[in-house]
Amino acid sequence: MDPAQLYLVAIDRDPEEAAQIARATAKRLENKELILLSLTKSLGEYLTNDDRTIRAKAIGFYATVLTALPPSLLSPAQVSVITQFLCDRLEDEAGLKEVCHGLLAIAGMSRFQPEDAQMVARSIFKSCDLLKHPQGSRYLVYQVLDKIMSEQREALKRMGADFATGYVELVTNEKDPRNLMIIFSNLKVIIIEFDIEDCEEQVFDACFCYFPITFKQPPNDPYGITAQDLKDRLRECLQASSKFAVFLFPQLLEKLDSHSANTKKDVLQTITACALAYEKSIIANYWSTLWDAIKYEVLNASDDDLAFEALDAIRAIAKSLSAKLTTVMRTSSLDKYLKAVTKECLTQLRNPTAKQAKPSASILAAVAVASPVSHATTIQAVLPGLSTTYDGLEEIAKQRSMLQAILPLFDATAQIYGVWGDVEHPPSLNNSLEAFKDNLFEIYSRALMGSAKEEVSFRLAGLNGLTKMSRIKNFFADNEIGLIVQFFDEVVLTDEKDEMRDTALESLLVLSRLKPSLIMEITFPAFMAKLPDREEHEKSYDMTLSALAQLSVERPVFQVLLTRIFNKLNIVLNNKSGPGYPFALLSSILYVLRRKHETGKDISTHYTRIVPELITRTVTPLCNGSGGNALSNEAVLEVTGNIVSLIIRAMDVEKQTEVVGELFKIFVAKTESGIITSDKELVAKEFGPLDEDTTPQQASTIIIFASAVAAIRREVTLPVDNLQQFVEKLIARSRSPKSPGHRRALLRLLAVIINKYFTTPEDRAFLTQSTDEMWELVKSADSPEAASSLPALFWIAKALALRNDKLADPIVGRLLELLDNQALGVAVGRGFEVLLGDDPLLSKENFAVVRLLSQQKLFVFCIPKLVEGFKVASPAAKKNYLHALSSIIRNVPSKLVLAEINTLLPLLLQSLDLEDSGIKTASIDTLSVTVTEATGLVSEHISSLITRLLAASSPNEVNTVKVRTAALRCLSIFPSALKIDVVIPYKRQIMRALLKPLDDPKRSVRKEAVDCRARWFALGEPKEDD
């Protein structure tokens, strides 16, 4: 059998075997064991077969053989013969795909000649009627053309208009996105490189008929072609030749009247692209028609997005007309264009409060950023007119609108001429805005400083104008900006309007980056002087401190801030201040440190300045028998602790070892420490916060100690001989705390130490033993007070659970059992808050061992036991379980709760019947998440849920504002989250029931009720889709 026959037999049965036969044949040709002529001849009988599939397969064989041949094997004559042969076969519709494969192979041969390429092109144009073929075959035809265009482009160019017209006719009616991608890229080559003078319109039409692209990418599209890909390729064709302008612009503008926002957007983007790509002389012919049409899209925009695109187009035209211009030229097309634009906009701006004023201002800014020349022309054309108009305006509202309308021009100027600190060279053309500098400075300053205090938006316009102008490089002189900074200082310090102060402060922050020295010299002293010397109402210092803190992130400024704040703190404490003001002073230091840390700065270097100072000042006054001062207030101690903790955390092991040694000397060992800067001996003698008989104030300083130790790295060994004894001491103190804050600090410290250091078998055995002992005591207690070890058990369990330690399980298990206990159940329920909540000290940042999923493991451990316990619990105890559940769900991500929602939902529903506002709020919050995330389940329980939520929305002792708000908010999610047929039956009931909350005594609740009712009202109404 000859190979062709073998191939035909094999192809249907085993394509791989068939391919093998073809490859073997190719090999034989290569080795001259077979001659090409006889191979071609052997196909003869199959090619005349009546069965089209046999004809196709025979060509398939031939193509596969060709593909397998080395590209340099065939002589020019052979290539030509084969090309001719294949081109003839194009007339047979049956084997189009296979012929194309052959053509692709032959076009890849190194001796493929220019004439061959022309022959292929002509034959395809003549013989192929692509409408008859599926998209896959058409794809191959386009590939062949693409191939010959890249192999023999010059030869095809010599065909003149024949190639372009042939191509265009061939692809008419093509709709397949993958094919269009090839066609567009070929058309682009044709437009740019081929001589299409005689058939421009035809080629243009072939492209433009696809505009606008409305293709929507189908789901699971194997080719991954998006509408945007097609739009981009098509646009590249349209912008490829300036000669298209004559056809393109009129048709585009026609389509701009379309109702579809998508089409409009496409039109505007295409205009922008073409304006930038076409020659200037072409745009000079069209700017007038374009401007007339596009301006409408800005002035009457109903959609910001479209207005934005239209502004882009307006800017692109100015940019195109600016080409090669270096100075303002009165006869240039740019000048004519800008005359038209500025005239129209100035007219609109004569009435600055009218709706079209603001868009007009945006247009002016858009053309002003197109180029330096365009900027100069625009500024010179509009500013005199705007000033005159402004001077004639009498209403403040109009003056305000005018000032606002000019603002975008300042931004445009900053874009062209840069802001302070920019390194790029400014344009050679002088900044035209400079001529108006003094006048603008005066107008905007007067608006800010010289108008009535109530005119907030007018003054804001003044403020914004000054800020924007101050940014422009080389515009204002330093003394002018200095004056502006003084204005802003005054606003921040004295203005009664929040909005004014906030904006002025933001402006100072902007200027602090551009002109830092001015802020240091002017703002800082002014603000410092404003801080009072004794505690007054918080209003007298809060904004000033906040402003100082925000301005002090840079190191030199922060050093100054520290000195001033510590001085102030001295004065304030001497004046017998309450805790509020010292708290604020220290918080501002904490704020700056946090900001510095967040921005990646090393804050450990601030240790020497801050930590000894703060600890000495806190501790020393407690050693002379007095009750100390405001620094020993627990809230202030907490801030001090946070500051110390943040700084120590940033230190390395060596430095930490040193610091922790000193800290233990002060708080534990009662020996002299270098940290204490005055009265060292006195402190060593009198300060014993861990002594049993210590004062409450001394005891509370453990808050600082706990925060500091929590920040120590695990590699650092704590300086105590026997850590177990130390832990026992902490537990003992926690049984008789001086205050809740004291106990919490002790237990946190305990938890930190256990979590980080108690890992040896001996230590773990110690823990087992001591928790067993504690359990015995707790179990038999008859009141929460008697169960004094209960809190410690929770904290120990937490420390262990965080590192996924198995020792936690028995402790937690026992605590869960206690929920049944009449006397302790409530306290235990609350304790779960500690167990699952995030603690700022026991964190990864503080080097605690926090294992992945530890919270989830704990949750999964607790929930089934909780649910089981609830089922069998006495009615009185059920409440405790719900308390515990509430403590848990409030402290874990809703994702975890949702995973168990099937078992939890009944409990959540029951907890809505409890007389406890806190639990109710927590449950409703969880349910709110559930409604969107577990729609199926909620749908099953919808009736009882709605009843309970409606009940929770009516005011009484338990249903506080928070409960009512949460209930209404939850109800308002239903209509959009659940299937319409599930919710619609309740619409009437709800609409009626919600009439009551509409009359709630509280405004905020009424607001929720209104929103909720509006959502239910809209349910099932016909929606109008735009």
Added chain:
Amino acid sequence: MSDIINANPTILNPSDLPTRHSESRKKQSSSTHIADKISRLPNSKSLLYDPFSSSPGDDSAYSSGGSEDDDEEDDDETAEDIDEQEIYDLISTISDPEHPLSLGELAVINLPHIHVTHGQPTPQNPHPMSHVLVEITPTINHCSLATVIGLGVRVRLEQALPPRFRIDVRIREGTHQSTDQVNKQLNDKERVAAACENETLMGVLSNMLATCK
């Protein structure tokens, strides 16, 4: 889009629209927020919150379980009456049917043109009717959309106010060439009900009301 009746109306700046003062403190900018964080002493419940120290009889120490936004102390006792500002807030955010602007920004709804009267409860009549009158100012005096706007205001108020309110929506005297005719339409129950059956009209209304905050 059909022809626009008033293409270039005067608009107010959003920051000049009337607001309730207490609320401006709530939507604070960052620096006020920082100021608050820095200078406000945490109340004993939040920062130093300890679940194990319940004050006796206080069964729910949960109410401020340390979460951040809990410091707004809601005073549950004092009642707040529905006042003009509240009505203004309900309807000033309705969109104009032909501009992407609110009725407040277009000064169609103005605070001084809203009047709320509460009936005084008496032993004979413990739940007296209250009354709200809203006068709207069309942007131009031949505005054919005045009726639609009025209807939007009316529908919004009917949805949002408790049934004890009698709602009166009128065109402000002297601001429209056919004030009486429009007023008659707006306050005729039958006509309003009929209008609400009209699907196209309701479509327009629901777009107008979609922006209500």
